[in-house]
């Protein structure tokens with residue numbers, strides 16, 4: 137089976153990638169499989185910078201083509217927070233604590249001002265190519281309580297108006313069809329013939 141290497145240590149992301157790449161005939165391989173001890177510091181100030189950093193570091197170590205994902209939640213009423221700091225908004229890499237922090241900060245925000253979007257920058261890097269990035273988004277609204285148990289991160293409080301469900305109430309396939317990550321992967325697939 138053909139493989140696609142993703143420079144991530146996030147199991148929720150890996151599942152999202154599997155839902156998107158398995159139907160295309162690819163096995164998804166992550167850092168848990170190829171570089172479990174490698175830590176890549178995310179020192180960039182944008183999603184794109186961090187995605188390139190992760191993709192290039194692993195591509196260089198493996199001598200192979202690698203895709204990386206840097207993503208997060210941008211809440212309008214919080215001036216775009218948690219943004220690039222989404223994974224560690226409440227200190228640790230703790231999804232539950234991050235959700236609580238967002239909900240608490242938004243306590244006073246009325247329903248019509250609770251708009252937000254998920255953002256995803258994907259970078260592709262390899263030994264014999266210039267790195268390339270694409271960007272995908274998904275619009276939604278931040279709820280006052282959690283709904284659903286699928287997905288990861290902020291999915292339980294991210295309501296998708298078109299589907300009348302939260303991200304955590306969608307199957308991985310349903311999420312992939314509308315998500316920031318799915319949109320970015322579809323863009324990458326479109327642009328791939330021109331960049332390689």
Ligand SMILES: O=P(O)(O)OP(=O)(O)OP(=O)(O)OC[C@H]1O[C@@H](n2cnc3c(O)ncnc32)[C@H](O)[C@@H]1O
Nearest residue numbers: 144145146205206207208209222223288289290291
């Ligand atoms: O860097 P890697 O190893 O890929 O894993 P990570 O979890 O640290 O990933 P990021 O640095 O890109 O931070 C992304 C954070 O944004 C949030 N996030 C991103 N995509 C999401 C999604 O589809 N659903 C819910 N939350 C998401 C979630 O809190 C993630 O931990």
Ligand SMILES: [Mg+2]
Nearest residue numbers: 146178206223
């Ligand atoms: Mg990270």
